[in-house]
Amino acid sequence: MHLLVIGSSAAGVAAVETLRRLGGRDHRITVVTAEPVPAYSRCLLPDLLAGRKTEAAIGLRPPDFYRRLGVELLAGVAAVALRPQEKRVVLADGRELAYDRLLVATGAGPVLPEIPGVGVQGVFTLRTLDDARRLLAAMPGVSRAVVAGGGLVGLKAALALKQAGLEKVTVVVTSPRLLTRQLDDRAAAMVERELAGRGIDFIYNARVSAFLPGPAGNLAAVLLEDGRELPCGLAVVAKGVRPNAALVAEAGGRVGRGILVDEYLCTSLPDVYAAGDCIQVTDRLTGEKVNSALWTLAFEQGRLAATNMLGLRRPYPAPLTRLNSARFGAVDVVSVGRLEGEEVLAEYDALQRTYRRLVFHGHRLAGFILAGRVEGAGIYTALVKSGRPAWGYRHQLLQGRVGSVF
Ligand SMILES: Cc1cc2nc3c(=O)[nH]c(=O)nc-3n(C[C@H](O)[C@H](O)[C@H](O)COP(=O)(O)OP(=O)(O)OC[C@H]3O[C@@H](n4cnc5c(N)ncnc54)[C@H](O)[C@@H]3O)c2cc1C
Structure with missing residues (x-):
């Protein structure tokens, strides 16, 4: 089979690794990416800007990654059209690539509001x-x-x-x-x-x-x-992002808040899969349809889409789409799940500069915010994900004494 992957970032890289790991060397794999550079971590771009990291340090995989996996890389050339009936992708330089199964992992692009002067140098x-x-x-x-x-x-x-x-x-x-x-x-x-x-x-x-x-x-x-x-x-x-869904939309594929995929990450076009920031997902907690916009989700979807491209049917469970962790100077913040709910408990320790907010739905923890000290965030996240009753532990959770919860 010829497996074609469009995009070489979180979803694309995870997919290629999985295609080789599960599919061995049997298949021909080609990766097309518009960016003329080796895959890198977008999340670390601010560190590059600040001078804290070099370009080499934000690389996602070693420079010979694709060569070692026996994958053909076409970098610096965009895919401009998808012809699902012919199973072909057209590149900006006029080349056409035939595929047996295709993964669209084209991510998202920044929203540029139509403000006068937005195109000015600077x-x-x-x-x-x-x-x-x-x-x-x-x-x-x-x-x-x-x-x-x-x-x-x-x-x-x-x-x-x-x-x-x-x-x-x-x-x-x-x-x-x-x-x-x-x-x-x-x-x-x-x-x-x-x-x-x-x-x-x-x-x-x-x-x-x-x-x-x-x-x-x-x-x-x-x-x-x-x-x-x-x-x-x-x-x-920095006014948000928009999924790069045009290839699929223009080929007649279904698109909502991103490319629509089924539980096997297959689009409405035959043998065309999609993963990462370009797709729409349904939030596990709220049932809301949103565009996928997290690195970890893109990676997981890339892996699962690849598994399904190989014919090993693995459904993708509805994800937690609100799962943010960031550090601003000396202040860490982690925010997961719902911000509001039936019962909200919050505690601020001005001396320690630490804040915890817990959102309960019945007995389950439906969301939380930790700011300042964020130790144990993994335990709070596991409680949100599992839906395990947590109300009985609310005092420990509020005080950050999570060791006693498990
Ligand atoms: C500054 C910054 C900080 C971030 N911080 C975090 C964070 O802390 N935590 C977090 O979870 N997420 C963070 N994100 C979001 C995260 O980077 C994305 O969720 C993730 O990169 C999505 O991966 P992806 O593979 O779906 O797509 P992308 O990373 O968007 O990559 C898309 C790929 O597709 C290629 N491509 C696109 N169109 C075409 C085409 N037509 N033809 C060929 N190739 C094409 C691109 O060249 C690229 O290789 C951050 C993003 C930014 C910009």
Whole structure:
């Protein structure tokens, strides 16, 4: 069989490893990726920006990874069309590849709002290594930056820019606080305090209305809807991501909040599978249909899609889609599952700068937030995932005495 994988990141790499591990050397495998670089960890791009890691250190696998697995790699060329009836994929350079089974692992791309001046030199997104390289190249001589977006990527970018030595970094947030999808008021305030202590400014309830170029055409300022102008030499737009689903959609495949797949990660097109940020998943706790947007989920889906491509039927269980863990300066945060529920217990220890919020549905822990000290997060997560009754342990969980729970 010829197994074709489009995408060489979390889902694509996990799939290739699984195809070889379970399928041996029997099959021909080809990987196509638009990016002309070896696979890397997107999650570590802020570390590259901050100067804490080198490009080599964010590599996902050794440079000879595909060669050692006997996989043909076509890097730096995008797949532009999928012809499911002919079982062929067309590449941007005109080549056509026939396949027996195909995995679409094309991930997601940053949302670029239609704001005047968004194309001005000096306005960036942070999704790819190329984005990070261009940002790094733009930094010398720039002292002020604006980040549009108070979500995970926006805050990581802001902190990285500050750590890279920029004098003034301002985050413009549409909402009244940070990380509205991940945290509650208290935990968000802890993150804000930490980042403010590191010299980052925040403007809430504000929207960017234009990126203003200077006389040379480069970014000179960000204009807010309320008329304020923030002088800056570079800006990062971090307003979320959109699944790269066009290949499947244009081929007639079903797409919702991402490519629609069945429980075997097969799309509505025959012998076409999909995994990672490009697909829609159903949240295990809420039943909500959302786009998959986590590295760990992409990896797991890549593995399972590959297993199914080989004909070994393994269903993909509905995942927990809210499962975030991040460090902002000295403040760790972990947020899993529901933010609200029938019973909410919370405890803040101002001295220890530690916060725990537990959300119960009946006797089960349906979600939690840990901020400050996050030891035992794995145990809280296991309780959410398993649905095991946890109400009886609520006091221990609230005080972080999780050793006694298991
Ligand atoms: C700055 C940053 C920080 C993050 N931090 C975290 C974190 O802490 N935790 C977490 O869980 N997640 C984090 N994420 C999200 C995480 O990186 C993604 O969930 C993960 O990368 C998804 O992997 P993927 O394989 O589905 O797709 P992607 O990583 O998006 O890769 C897509 C692949 O497809 C290729 N491709 C796309 N279109 C085509 C085409 N038409 N033809 C050929 N190739 C194509 C690309 O070149 C790439 O190889 C972060 C993301 C960013 C940007």
